[in-house]
Every structure is written in C-alpha cells, then in structure tokens.
Amino acid sequence: xxxxxxxxxxxxxxxxxxxxxGEYQGIIEDHVRGRRVIYALYLKDRLCYIASxxxxxx
Numbered sequence: 001x002x003x004x005x006x007x008x009x010x011x012x013x014x015x016x017x018x019x020x021x022g023e024y025q026g027i028i029e030d031h032v033r034g035r036r037v038i039y040a041l042y043l044k045d046r047l048c049y050i051a052s053x054x055x056x057x058x
Contacts, residue, residue, distance in 0.1 A: 021028065041049040 036052070038050065038052050040047055
C-alpha cells in the first residue's frame with residue numbers, strides 16, 4: 001500500500017475562471033469532498049488570497 005503522507009500536492013488546476021467554477025460547481029464539490037484543499041486566487045498574475053475552505057466558497 002502506498003502512503004500519501006508527506007505529499008505536498010497530488011492534483012491541481014490552473015487558471016480556472018469564476019465562470020467555470022460556477023458552471024462545474026457540482027463536479028468540483030464532488031471531487032474535493034473529504035480532501036484537504038488549498039486554493040489561491042490571482043488577479044491577473046498577482047496572488048491576492050490563499051485559503052483552505054474551498055467547499056464553503058462554492
């Protein structure tokens with residue numbers, strides 16, 4: 001059995017628009033359920049916000 005302990009990231013999405021988050025909200029909620037999630041919001045290429053409560057934000 002392989003362990004994921006110590007793994008910093010196992011999957012990521014980049015440049016996902018707010019429109020796409022809204023359109024695919026159910027799919028994203030199903031995918032993140034039961035997982036630790038960290039997300040970062042960017043304005044253009046500048047980091048604006050980092051949080052870990054993505055499910056509460058959808």
